[in-house]
Amino acid sequence: MGYVAVAGGEEAITNAEALVAFYRLKGGSTPVQVRQIREQMRLAVDKVMSEGSLYAPGIAALALKQAEGDGIEASFIVRAYRATQPRRYVSLPVDTRQMRVIRRISGAFQDVPGGQVLGPTRDYTQRLVDFALLGETPELAAGFFKKIGVQTSRSALPDTFPKVIDLLRREGLMAEPGDRDRALSDITREAISFPCNRSAKLQSLARGETGVMMALAYSSMRGFGDIHPYLGELRVGTVPLFINHRAKKHPVYLGPVLVTEAEIISGQYEDDQGIPKLTLGYGLCFGHNELKAIAMGVLDRTMQSQAPQRAPAEDEEFVLYHIDGIESSGFSAHWKLPHYVTFQSTLDRLRRTQKLKEEADTLGREPEPETPGL
Amino acid sequence: MGVNQNRKHRGYNFAFLDENTKREIRRKLLKAVAIPGYQVPFASPELPIARGWGTGGLQITMAIIGPGDVLKVIDQGCDGSVNAVNIRKLLVKTTGVATTFDTNAASIIQTRHRIPEEAMRQDQILVLQVPIPEPLRYVEASEAKTREMHGEMDYSRMWVYLYENIVQYGEITIGARYPSLVNRRYLIDPSPIPRWDVPKLNQAETLYLFGAGREKRIYAVPPHTLAEPLEFEDFRFRVEDFTGRSCIRCGATDTYMNEMYDSSSGRKLFVCSDSGYCDRRREQSVTQNLACAEPTGHPLGRVPPKAEALVAPIQERSRSYPTASKEAGALEQVVIEGKEAR
Amino acid sequence: MAATGEAVLDVRGLTRLYGAGCPDCLVLTGPDAGTNICPQCHAIVACNNISFDLEQGEILGIVGESGSGKSTLLRCICFDEEATAGECYFAAFGTGRDDAFSQTGQARRYIRNHLLGIVYQNPLMGIKPHFTAGGNVAEKLLTADVYNVSLIRQRAATLLQRTEVPLARMDDFPANFSGGMQQRVQIAKALANNPPVLLLDEVSTGLDVSVQARVLDLIKEIQRDLGIAMIVVSHDLGVIRLLADRTGVMQHGQVIEFGLTDQILEDPQHRYTQLLVHSML
Numbered sequence: 001m002g003y004v005a006v007a008g009g010e011e012a013i014t015n016a017e018a019l020v021a022f023y024r025l026k027g028g029s030t031p032v033q034v035r036q037i038r039e040q041m042r043l044a045v046d047k048v049m050s051e052g053s054l055y056a057p058g059i060a061a062l063a064l065k066q067a068e069g070d071g072i073e074a075s076f077i078v079r080a081y082r083a084t085q086p087r088r089y090v091s092l093p094v095d096t097r098q099m100r101v102i103r104r105i106s107g108a109f110q111d112v113p114g115g116q117v118l119g120p121t122r123d124y125t126q127r128l129v130d131f132a133l134l135g136e137t138p139e140l141a142a143g144f145f146k147k148i149g150v151q152t153s154r155s156a157l158p159d160t161f162p163k164v165i166d167l168l169r170r171e172g173l174m175a176e177p178g179d180r181d182r183a184l185s186d187i188t189r190e191a192i193s194f195p196c197n198r199s200a201k202l203q204s205l206a207r208g209e210t211g212v213m214m215a216l217a218y219s220s221m222r223g224f225g226d227i228h229p230y231l232g233e234l235r236v237g238t239v240p241l242f243i244n245h246r247a248k249k250h251p252v253y254l255g256p257v258l259v260t261e262a263e264i265i266s267g268q269y270e271d272d273q274g275i276p277k278l279t280l281g282y283g284l285c286f287g288h289n290e291l292k293a294i295a296m297g298v299l300d301r302t303m304q305s306q307a308p309q310r311a312p313a314e315d316e317e318f319v320l321y322h323i324d325g326i327e328s329s330g331f332s333a334h335w336k337l338p339h340y341v342t343f344q345s346t347l348d349r350l351r352r353t354q355k356l357k358e359e360a361d362t363l364g365r366e367p368e369p370e371t372p373g374l
Numbered sequence: 375m376g377v378n379q380n381r382k383h384r385g386y387n388f389a390f391l392d393e394n395t396k397r398e399i400r401r402k403l404l405k406a407v408a409i410p411g412y413q414v415p416f417a418s419p420e421l422p423i424a425r426g427w428g429t430g431g432l433q434i435t436m437a438i439i440g441p442g443d444v445l446k447v448i449d450q451g452c453d454g455s456v457n458a459v460n461i462r463k464l465l466v467k468t469t470g471v472a473t474t475f476d477t478n479a480a481s482i483i484q485t486r487h488r489i490p491e492e493a494m495r496q497d498q499i500l501v502l503q504v505p506i507p508e509p510l511r512y513v514e515a516s517e518a519k520t521r522e523m524h525g526e527m528d529y530s531r532m533w534v535y536l537y538e539n540i541v542q543y544g545e546i547t548i549g550a551r552y553p554s555l556v557n558r559r560y561l562i563d564p565s566p567i568p569r570w571d572v573p574k575l576n577q578a579e580t581l582y583l584f585g586a587g588r589e590k591r592i593y594a595v596p597p598h599t600l601a602e603p604l605e606f607e608d609f610r611f612r613v614e615d616f617t618g619r620s621c622i623r624c625g626a627t628d629t630y631m632n633e634m635y636d637s638s639s640g641r642k643l644f645v646c647s648d649s650g651y652c653d654r655r656r657e658q659s660v661t662q663n664l665a666c667a668e669p670t671g672h673p674l675g676r677v678p679p680k681a682e683a684l685v686a687p688i689q690e691r692s693r694s695y696p697t698a699s700k701e702a703g704a705l706e707q708v709v710i711e712g713k714e715a716r
Numbered sequence: 717m718a719a720t721g722e723a724v725l726d727v728r729g730l731t732r733l734y735g736a737g738c739p740d741c742l743v744l745t746g747p748d749a750g751t752n753i754c755p756q757c758h759a760i761v762a763c764n765n766i767s768f769d770l771e772q773g774e775i776l777g778i779v780g781e782s783g784s785g786k787s788t789l790l791r792c793i794c795f796d797e798e799a800t801a802g803e804c805y806f807a808a809f810g811t812g813r814d815d816a817f818s819q820t821g822q823a824r825r826y827i828r829n830h831l832l833g834i835v836y837q838n839p840l841m842g843i844k845p846h847f848t849a850g851g852n853v854a855e856k857l858l859t860a861d862v863y864n865v866s867l868i869r870q871r872a873a874t875l876l877q878r879t880e881v882p883l884a885r886m887d888d889f890p891a892n893f894s895g896g897m898q899q900r901v902q903i904a905k906a907l908a909n910n911p912p913v914l915l916l917d918e919v920s921t922g923l924d925v926s927v928q929a930r931v932l933d934l935i936k937e938i939q940r941d942l943g944i945a946m947i948v949v950s951h952d953l954g955v956i957r958l959l960a961d962r963t964g965v966m967q968h969g970q971v972i973e974f975g976l977t978d979q980i981l982e983d984p985q986h987r988y989t990q991l992l993v994h995s996m997l
Contacts, residue, residue, distance in 0.1 A: 009456035010463075076424065083420040086392065189398075191415035191590035194518035274758075317516055327588045330425030334505070337427065337457050340632050341450045341487040341647055345549030345568040347633070348614040356544035526825040533858040538851045540865055541887055607864040 024068050037061040046258070046287020047071055051325050052078025053207035054085075055257055055286050072209070072329045079207075079326050089243040092251055096261050096284070097163060099237040106164050107231035108265060114161035119236060120288075164233040165263050165280060174265075175277035196316050198300075205299055206285050209325025210292040216313045216323070217295035220302045225311035227302050229281065232265040236288050260289050264297035269306065279304065299323075377444055377479050382470025389436040390468040395419055399437035399592070403583060406594040411556025411601075413507050413524070413591040421464075421587070428461055428486060429587030431503035435465060435484045438499065438583075444472045446480035451488035451630070451647035458486070475650045487550070489571040491629050491651040494580040496597055502565040507586035507593065509553040509563040529561050532604065540609055552611070554603045556595055564601075570613045570630040575601035621646045624655035723769040723807060724912050724945045725793075730766045730802035732788050735759030737800070745969060747988065752785065752969040762788040764969040766802070770913065773943040777960025777977060779953055779992070784966040786949045790915050792817075793947070794834050795824045806831050808912050829859035833906030833944075837918035839898035843905055845891035849881060852890065852905045860909035875904040879934060896927035903934065907942070914938075914946040920955060932958055953996045957981060965989045 025031065038045055038061035048060040052075040060078055067073035103119025106112045118124075168174040185192075185200045192200045205213065220227050238256035245252045264281035281301025283293040298313075305314035312318050322328060382388070389396065395417075402416040421429045439445065447462040449455035453475040461484065462473060474480050477490040484501040494500060510520040513531040523529070532553055539546045550566040554575065564572055565584055575582060575595050582595040595601050605611040620627045622643050629651065631644040646652035733741060738757040745752050745761040752761045762785045770776050778786045792799040795816075803815040808831050816827055828834075833856075836842045843852045853872035862868055876886055879900040890898050899919065906914060916935065920928040936959060939946060948959050956963055956977060963980050965973040965988070973986045984990045 009454055009459040013456060013459055013463075077422075079420045080422040084386070084390075084392075187417075188419065189417045191417060193415060193521075194516075317518060321517070326420065327425045330427060330429075331505070331588055332426075333424060334426035337486075338450050338455060339487070339566075341568055341630070342550035342566045344630075344632055344647075345570075345614055348569075349545070349547045349549045352615070353543040353545055353547060360544065522821075526821045528825055528859075530829070530855050530859040533863075534847055534851050534855045537854045537858070537865060537868065538848060541848065541850065605863075608866050 032065055034058065034061045034065055037064050043288060044069070044071060046289050047210055047292070048074045048078055050286040050289055050292060051075035051207060051209055052082065054078050054082040056081075072325050075209075076326050076329070089245075091254070092242045092244065094239045094241065094257075094259075096235065096239055096259070097160060099161075099235055099239050099259075099261070100159065100256070101161060101235050101237035103236040104161055104233070105231075106233045108233075109164065112162075112164055112233070113167070114158060117161075161235075163263075165265070168232075168265070168278060173278050175269075175279050177280075192320060194317055196320060201303060201316065201320060202282065202284075202296075202300060204320045204323065205283070205296040208292075208296070208323035209328070210289060210295070212323050212325065212328065213295040213299060214291050216319055217298035217302070220298060220311060220313035225302055225314050226305065226307055227266050227281075227298065227314075229298050229301065230265045231294065231297075232263040232280070233261075234263075234290060234293065235261045236290070258287055260285055260287065260293040262290070262293035262297040264294070264301050266301045376476065377472045377474045379472050380466045380470050383467045386468045388441070388469055389439050390421070390464070391419065391433070391436045396437040399433055402592050403434065403437065403594065406583070406592045407581070407596050409560070410596055410599045411560030411562045411593060413560075413562075413593045415590055416592050418587045418590040423461065423464060425588040426505060427457060428484070428503040430585030430589075430592070431484050431486070431501050431587075432461060432464070432585075433587055434501045434583050434585040434592065435482060436468075438501075439465070439469055439471060439482060441469070441471060443469075443481045444474050444479055445469075446474050446477065446483040446650070447485075448483065448488060448490070448648075448650070449486040450632075451485075451490070452649040454649065475653065477648075477650050487566050487568075488630070488647060489567055489574045491646075491648040493574075494578070496579040496581075499581045499583060502567070502582060502584045504563065504565040504584045504586035504591075505588075506551070507563055507584065507589050507591040509551075509561045511563075512548075512553070524560060527559065529555075529604075532561065536604060536606070540606075546609065546611075549614075552603050554601050556601050557599050558602075560593075561604075562593060562595070562601075564595075568614055568630055569603070569611070572601075572603050572611070573613070577601075616644070619644045621652060624652045624659065626652065626655055722772045724772050725770040725807070725947075726805040727769070727793065728767050728803045728805075730763050730789065730792055730804065731761070731800050732763040732785070732792055732797065733759050733761055733800045747967045747970060747972050747986075750968070752783070761785075761969045763792065763799075766971055768964060768971070768974065770945050770947060772912075772945055773939070774961045775939055775946045775948055775959050777956035777963040778947060778949045778966060779956045779963060780951065780966035782951060785969040786951075786966045787917050789966075790834075790917050790947060790949050794832055794915055795828055806913070825859075829856075830909060831912055833909070833911040833914040835899075835902050835906045835914070835916045835919050837921050839890070839895065839902045842902040843890055843898065845889060847889070848887045849876060849890055849893075849901045849904075850886040852901055853908045856905045856908035862909075871908065872904075875907055876901070878938075879904040879907075880930070896923050896931070899923065899927075899931060900934070903931070903938075907938065907944075910942070910944075912945060914944050916946060916948045918950055919948075921950070921952070935959060953981075953992060965992065 038057050041061070041064065044064055045057055045060045048064055048071060049055055049057065051071070052060060052063070056078070059081060060074065063074035063077040066077060101117060101119070103121060104114070104117045106116065165174055169176065181198045183197045183199060185197055187200050187203045192204065219225070221229065238258050241254040241257050242251035243254060262283035264283065265278050266281060267279070268276040269279055279301060281297040281299070283296030283300065285292045285296060299319055302311070302313040303316045303319055307314060387393065399416060402414045406412065406414045418430065418433060421432055423429055423432060445462070445465060446453065447458045447465070449458040452458065465471070466473060477483065477492045477494065480498060482499050482501060483490065484503070486503040489500060508517070508520050510523055510532060513535050514520050514523065536546050550568050551563050552569050552572050553561055554564050554572060556562050562584070564575060577598055577600065578595070579597055581597055584593045603611040614630065616627070616631055619631055621629060621631055623645055626646055629646045629648060632647050633642055633644050635642055731742070735758060737759040738754060740756055741754040741759050741761050742764055744754050744756060746764055753759070754761060764785070766789060768776070778789065780786045788797060791797040793804060799817050802817060804817050805813055806816055806827060809816060809827055816824065819827070834842060844855070847855065850869065850872040853875055854868045857868050857871060873883055873886060877883060881897055881900050881904065885893070890901050893901065919935070920931050923931060932955065935946070938944060948956065950956055960977045962975065963977040964971045965980065965986065967988050973980060973984065973989045980989060981993055984993045
């Protein structure tokens with residue numbers, strides 16, 4: 001009984017909200033501390049910041065707690081919070097050449113100037129369940145720190161690394177960014193339109209949902225499209241953020257922001273002068289999220305495709321309209337809302353056409369126009 | 375029925391959005407009213423309500439609402455629907471405006487899927503929540519292409535779609551979201567209102583504002599503007615057929631009704647989709663019947679016992695709002711006086 | 717039906733460039749230069765300052781090798797492409813002296829829908845395979861503001877019959893039709909709104925010889941019965957000889973010779989035309 005079930009919804013909503021809290025806590029264990037999530041669920045927090053489009057590790061960790069670990073829900077909470085925040089400054093452009101890297105690799109060159117820095121990665125570990133973690137205690141953790149401390153040395157890592165694409169550019173192998181498509185837009189102030197400028201594309205990708213971006217990028221790598229990507233360089237590290245302040249002469253340093261950057265190098269196409277060059281797809285997102293940065297780099301490149309038959313990942317409308325996790329999750333979930341007015345209308349149409357068909361069948365002919373009327 | 379007074383929560387700007395954002399939306403609204411039926415792109419900031427759950431409507435309401443407004447929120451025609459409750463709560467929390475279930479008492483009505491049965495006036499605004507603002511989505515997936523089609527008023531493919539419908543089924547099969555031409559220029563998706571409500575858009579007294587948050591579009595059908603459903607000369611647009619049906623709650627035969635099944639008897643029942651209108655009719659008929667002391671005239675007299683049980687909870691549950699009860703009547707008076715005093 | 721001497725279409729100085737272009741593009745290209753690519757800026761001059769008029773009821777042929785700019789010319793006239801320069805007047809549009817090229821998108825759409833019929837070499841450019849055959853004809857009628865289903869179906873039936881598409885297939889999808897039949901549906905569609913001007917781009921190219929002959933006969937018949945003025949573009953002088961009253965010969969983006977078809981065939985003036993005529997059996 002749809003009608004009855006939804007009337008007096010106020011009370012039901014309040015109860016549902018209480019039940020959510022109940023389900024979160026009913027196991028009886030010590031409530032999870034936000035600091036623990038922030039530090040020990042690092043990658044989940046990073047994903048929420050990136051998809052929520054707000055660099056706020058504390059808020060993101062809190063949102064994860066509130067959402068019982070549901071990443072999309074947490075990103076949604078962060079995104080909604082973001083919308084309430086006044087925007088007082090716009091940072092100066094970030095130069096990732098200044099990045100203090102914790103990890104930096106290139107898949108295109110065996111040896112890159114500065115060297116490959118594996119950093120914190122699970123790439124070369126066996127994915128075995130680590131039962132030892134079951135018994136992890138503060139004492140064991142302290143013991144671990146004592147051991148690992150001697151193996152790192154700050155001085156071994158240079159402050160900055162040269163960029164792989166800069167090397168390729170110097171050799172004339174890489175297309176220059178050029179002066180086209182330098183327009184800056186702000187997708188939070190203006191709806192995107194098509195053809196879409198690159199700035200709006202990159203902004204949309206930077207806040208996109210990791211899973212769907214990976215799927216779209218994967219479709220292109222697999223064969224629905226003609227992009228054959230190389231990972232020119234992948235970096236994870238902190239970049240310094242500066243703003244211009246009215247009262248200050250020099251830019252003011254705000255602090256470090258952890259980002260992941262992927263530079264995807266792909267097949268040749270002719271530049272403005274008709275010279276074949278390599279092209280770049282660029283990925284940059286908040287936090288440590290390598291899959292997202294790579295997928296973003298691939299999609300940035302696929303959307304530059306000039307192929308006459310566009311594969312899904314090469315169609316900018318298809319990509320940009322479907323990668324936002326907040327939008328797609330909201331609309332996918334909205335089918336839970338009552339639709340009985342529209343369904344009633346659908347039934348009305350169906351009964352009518354069934355009746356027409358029936359009448360036509362009795363007369364042994366195709367359905368024909370009936371007497372017009374309202 | 376009456377008007378409920380509320381208090382705004384602290385900590386948020388009036389109507390949640392900051393003033394700059396509201397101003398920007400109002401600018402887009404002005405453009406939408408100036409070019410009836412044209413979809414104006416707008417930034418659509420995130421809200422604490424999910425995309426697809428009425429954010430576009432909310433943003434419009436938030437941009438136009440003032441402290442003196444009286445708000446009504448409905449979903450599927452019903453004030454008590456969970457989503458309507460949720461949206462009303464957010465608006466009340468952040469504005470403190472008075473609310474009502476009474477179409478006549480409201481100055482702004484935000485709605486999903488319905489236009490109220492009672493004719494609205496020129497001092498009222500109806501805000502419709504829109505999931506898919508693009509009527510041409512039936513025939514063209516690409517936004518870049520549909521914008522060009524609107525620009526050139528190239529609606530032939532939509533027409534062919536309707537033609538092919540008739541060839542295949544003998545009738546146009548679109549129910550809700552019936553494409554309509556505004557001011558003889560722009561084709562709109564009137565939001566998923568049933569066909570029943572489409573004629574109400576035409577040459578109306580009221581301003582209709584349409585908001586699609588996820589798709590980031592605003593459009594309008596201003597008062598006294600043509601809004602014509604697409605139809606062929608020999609295949610006229612027609613509304614849903616409720617011939618021989620009547621509402622089990624109020625006995626109405628001239629409203630849009632939802633059908634439902636009595637869970638024990640399996641009998642099909644019909645009930646008004648516009649709960650506010652249905653309640654008002656019940657109030658009136660109860661009063662009349664008391665005066666005439668003619669129990670047989672009671673609309674519920676015709677309802678089978680099972681259905682009576684079914685209907686009862688509606689009354690009960692809606693008691694948290696002013697209803698036909700005596701207390702509510704008293705409250706209504708207080709409230710209305712209060713409003714006048716302001 | 718012979719031409720009446722009244723122009724239904726008047727094209728002046730139509731030019732179409734691909735690429736940025738430079739001030740000397742038009743003089744550095746053409747038959748004398750032996751190329752349509754500007755040696756200075758590498759822009760392609762597809763159509764170079766082309767002027768002609770089309771008279772009521774006549775068939776005007778445009779012949780030339782592929783890449784000579786003849787199809788681009790048609791595509792500019794029906795607004796598939798935007799002319800870089802030039803004017804275009806339709807007698808039936810506005811006062812008859814309103815340049816179509818400088819109109820808004822909406823006005824151009826009106827001209828295309830009401831005053832033009834277009835038949836492309838590839839039928840799927842002109843018809844939609846997922847609309848029924850009747851639906852395709854209906855589309856053209858609907859763009860020309862005919863909103864009566866019975867009328868539309870009557871007219872579609874007449875046109876499909878006339879173009880020899882079996883009526884039983886009216887509500888089938890052209891995706892399942894043969895190339896020849898798709899082409900006939902396209903012609904039926906192009907004729908639906910009784911356009912004063914019909915544009916035909918290599919309509920018989922790629923069809924079997926027997927099918928080709930039937931399509932050409934059909935075009936001739938339509939011209940005779942309906943008196944529609946047509947521009948027929950073809951690389952095949954045989955098609956031009958069969959259909960066209962007057963003919964323009966194009967090379968490297970320019971019209972190098974223009975006149976009565978018989979005259980051009982019997983006494984070609986330009987070296988290229990002579991080559992073309994003599995190579996024809």
